[in-house]
């Protein structure tokens with residue numbers, strides 16, 4: 453990965469908490485907990501998942517820096533999302549957590565040199581993935597950086613689609629102009645992200 457691509461990934465990690473907060477801050481409990489897209493998580497599950505996932509990844513990076521190709525455990529994200537603590541509102545604590553966590557994560561990423569970014573970790577499949585034949589995956593810290601920069605985008609996208617899916621339901625449709633616009637990121641290939649912007653109201 454070139455230096456400017458790395459910096460772009462770090463910038464995305466730096467920006468995620470603010471963009472996420474902007475997207476969900478004014479949603480009420482019903483809107484946060486509505487499953488507006490069948491089979492997908494609600495907004496609250498997405499927010500808690502980002503906090504859980506990125507805490508796990510932060511520790512993965514630090515373990516990779518302090519041990520030699522360590523073996524890291526994984527977790528069943530769908531079961532996490534069904535726990536009452538991480539399956540429903542409120543989301544304020546997870547938003548605060550992401551603010552603090554990403555502040556530290558960005559300082560950590562910016563401190564790493566080439567040799568450190570090339571260090572590796574191995575991630576075990578969680579129980580369900582292992583039963584389906586999942587294998588241990590070896591990933592460099594640089595691959596983890598790219599992966600989690602994209603992970604934030606993916607969940608902003610999912611939250612955006614979840615909010616948009618409520619547009620036809622007066623009981624769930626946000627009362628404020630929700631702010632979603634589409635941007636194609638050709639350089640990253642094929643992705644469409646939802647971003648927040650005061651200029652667009654979906655109503």
Ligand code: NI
Pocket residue numbers: 501505603607
């Ligand atoms: Ni995810």
